[in-house]
Amino acid sequence: xxxxxxxxxxxxxxxxxxxxxxxxxxxxxxxxxxxxxxxxxxxxxxxxxxxxxxxxxxxxxxxxxxxxxxxxxxxxxxxxxxxxxxxxxxxxxxxxxxxxxxxxxxxxxxxxxxxxxxxxxxxxxxxxxxxxxxxxxxxxxxxxxxxxxxxxxxxx
Amino acid sequence: xxxxxxxxxxxxxxxxxxxxxxxxxxxxxxxxxxxxxxxxxxxxxxxxxxxxxxxxxxxxxxxxxxxxxxxxxxxxxxxxxxxxxxxxxxxxxxxxxxxxxxxxxxxxxxxxxxxxxxxxxxxxxxxxxxxxxxxxxxxxxxxxxxxxxxxxxxxxxxxxxxxxxxxxxxxxxxxxxxxxxxxxxxxxxxxxxxxxxxxxxxxxxxxxxxxxxxxxxxxxxxxxxxxxxxxxxxxxxxxxxxxxxxxxxxxxxxxxxxxxxxxxxxxxxxxxxxxxxxxxxxxxxxxxxxxxxxxxxxxxxxxxxxxxxxxxxxxxxxxxxxxxxxxxxxxxxxxxxxxxxxxxxxxxxxxxxxxxxxxxxxxxxxxxxxxxxxxxxxxxxxxxxxxxxxxxxxxxxxxxxxxxxxxxxxxxxxxxxxxxxxxxxxxxxxxxxxxxxxxxxxxxxxxxxxxxxxxxxxxxxxxxxxxxxxxxxxxxxxxxxxxxxxxxxxxxxxx
Numbered sequence: 001x002x003x004x005x006x007x008x009x010x011x012x013x014x015x016x017x018x019x020x021x022x023x024x025x026x027x028x029x030x031x032x033x034x035x036x037x038x039x040x041x042x043x044x045x046x047x048x049x050x051x052x053x054x055x056x057x058x059x060x061x062x063x064x065x066x067x068x069x070x071x072x073x074x075x076x077x078x079x080x081x082x083x084x085x086x087x088x089x090x091x092x093x094x095x096x097x098x099x100x101x102x103x104x105x106x107x108x109x110x111x112x113x114x115x116x117x118x119x120x121x122x123x124x125x126x127x128x129x130x131x132x133x134x135x136x137x138x139x140x141x142x143x144x145x146x147x148x149x150x151x152x153x154x155x156x
Numbered sequence: 157x158x159x160x161x162x163x164x165x166x167x168x169x170x171x172x173x174x175x176x177x178x179x180x181x182x183x184x185x186x187x188x189x190x191x192x193x194x195x196x197x198x199x200x201x202x203x204x205x206x207x208x209x210x211x212x213x214x215x216x217x218x219x220x221x222x223x224x225x226x227x228x229x230x231x232x233x234x235x236x237x238x239x240x241x242x243x244x245x246x247x248x249x250x251x252x253x254x255x256x257x258x259x260x261x262x263x264x265x266x267x268x269x270x271x272x273x274x275x276x277x278x279x280x281x282x283x284x285x286x287x288x289x290x291x292x293x294x295x296x297x298x299x300x301x302x303x304x305x306x307x308x309x310x311x312x313x314x315x316x317x318x319x320x321x322x323x324x325x326x327x328x329x330x331x332x333x334x335x336x337x338x339x340x341x342x343x344x345x346x347x348x349x350x351x352x353x354x355x356x357x358x359x360x361x362x363x364x365x366x367x368x369x370x371x372x373x374x375x376x377x378x379x380x381x382x383x384x385x386x387x388x389x390x391x392x393x394x395x396x397x398x399x400x401x402x403x404x405x406x407x408x409x410x411x412x413x414x415x416x417x418x419x420x421x422x423x424x425x426x427x428x429x430x431x432x433x434x435x436x437x438x439x440x441x442x443x444x445x446x447x448x449x450x451x452x453x454x455x456x457x458x459x460x461x462x463x464x465x466x467x468x469x470x471x472x473x474x475x476x477x478x479x480x481x482x483x484x485x486x487x488x489x490x491x492x493x494x495x496x497x498x499x500x501x502x503x504x505x506x507x508x509x510x511x512x513x514x515x516x517x518x519x520x521x522x523x524x525x526x527x528x529x530x531x532x533x534x535x536x537x538x539x540x541x542x543x544x545x546x547x548x549x550x551x552x553x554x555x556x557x558x559x560x561x562x563x564x565x566x567x568x569x570x571x572x573x574x575x576x577x578x579x580x581x582x583x584x585x586x587x588x589x590x591x592x593x594x595x596x597x598x599x600x601x602x603x604x605x606x607x608x609x610x611x612x613x614x615x616x617x618x619x620x621x622x623x624x625x626x627x628x629x630x631x632x633x634x635x636x637x638x639x640x641x642x643x644x645x646x647x648x649x650x651x
Contacts, residue, residue, distance in 0.1 A: 026420065
């Protein structure tokens with residue numbers, strides 16, 4: 001692991017341990033790392049396991065279980081198209097198709113310029129104004145396939 | 157200076173409220189107040205102002221409407237909107253009225269009256285009041301709330317916990333999100349009352365990652381409650397923490413949720429022991445839905461008998477529906493249990509969206525049954541739904557139109573379960589994958605008509621042998637789609 005990354009991982013782990021004490025949570029440690037670095041570097045797993053007093057396998061298991069944790073760097077922006085029932089009923093899948101075509105990336109892929117990672121999500125609780133798209137932490141409603149290029153324009 | 161009220165709810169913002177706020181916040185003659193939402197999302201963004209007869213509202217507001225609003229031209233009294241007028245708001249009484257983090261406004265509208273009542277009562281008396289109220293858990297399982305609390309109260313332990321399930325994963329639902337964003341002190345008050353009744357000293361709110369605003373609002377509200385010394389039970393501090401989920405649907409199942417709070421994979425635990433006996437860190441724990449905690453303060457303030465006076469025989473109180481999909485008026489509805497599904501769709505949903513014809517409605521999220529037009533006269537209450545083999549779940553109602561392909565819809569739900577299964581039991585883990593594969597072969601025209609029988613058999617197996625409700629309910633959308641739209645499943649089959 002490159003030294004600056006290793007340093008940030010160490011900082012995060014220290015914080016997690018200090019806050020939680022004996023009940024430190026693997027998930028919380030990984031979420032804090034993801035928030036600080038943007039993903040959870042696989043080379044950091046032994047350090048996390050050591051710091052929390054658990055096995056490498058337990059940490060790996062948690063990392064692979066939760067869809068919101070990434071073991072590889074994502075794009076600068078994460079674009080998530082909602083496929084919950086209300087969005088599905090209002091043809092959210094057409095919005096997803098427009099995203100695919102515009103970004104030239106499939107679900108789970110990152111654009112070749114590293115700008116956007118495309119993901120799907122099952123409901124963001126925005127059903128009253130569906131179909132919905134969530135980009136980073138921002139939620140958009142009543143999205144039409146035609147609006148997709150303009151929406152993405154704000155995220156370079 | 158004109159004071160304008162504009163909702164700060166995520167869906168109002170997504171509908172354009174933030175764009176209005178951005179421009180109007182620098183207008184010298186406007187004072188903007190960001191409130192919770194009315195729940196009438198088809199009218200958002202809504203702008204309101206005071207009048208001698210109460211609030212007056214403008215709907216689907218655009219920037220160019222500001223002069224008319226300031227001049228007071230063309231507004232509608234909020235109480236004249238049929239969608240809102242026909243509702244019975246108790247849990248959502250403050251919505252659209254107050255500022256979410258204004259503790260004084262919450263208290264002025266009756267907030268913490270339930271807690272004050274609870275402080276003067278013994279734990280047994282609090283639980284007795286809930287027994288009288290006949291409140292059943294609003295998360296989906298509909299278990300009598302008093303019973304669970306009583307088990308936790310009677311279980312001896314060095315430490316007990318109160319956990320709010322704010323994982324609200326059922327697609328089509330958002331009432332928990334609205335509560336956390338719009339009236340966070342109500343949830344806190346409900347949890348405090350529970351803590352006092354069972355003897356807990358700390359609590360967690362497990363909030364899904366897709367709700368960033370809800371988590372932030374709650375953290376601010378907890379901080380505010382702490383500063384004003386409200387998080388105090390008989391002289392002891394009540395520690396309340398927001399835990400963020402990480403995108404796993406099954407973490408809405410109570411034991412998987414507890415595993416996730418402890419930081420592990422969200423794998424379902426076998427029951428018994430139930431969490432009320434051995435839950436978080438093996439200690440007695442009450443896990444209840446946000447909506448359940450949110451009505452508790454009103455029950456303590458108004459009495460259990462008040463709550464029991466509403467609804468049907470075995471479903472007392474109000475039900476919170478979230479009507480969406482291809483209807484004209486998507487939004488949140490709170491009414492006493494007992495109106496029919498047809499009434500809900502017509503009276504509140506306002507009929508179909510323009511150009512759409514009704515095909516089916518799904519109630520209860522991704523594990524909920526589909527109803528065709530002929531089955532809409534079912535009363536909305538736990539027992540009628542159980543009898544029909546359906547679930548109310550978290551009150552999500554999604555209407556599909558004539559363009560919906562039922563085989564594709566069934567495939568979607570099987571693929572969803574395959575994605576979200578925790579993997580502990582075989583029927584759910586393998587069954588969902590096989591179900592998806594068979595449906596994909598039907599779509600490709602590679603199956604014979606016997607495949608439909610195989611799907612039914614698979615569905616029955618998943619229903620009876622899965623460990624939790626995810627696997628046990630997952631086949632229902634598919635099975636009800638086959639039951640009510642059999643021709644669509646036969647169409648692609650060979651011979």
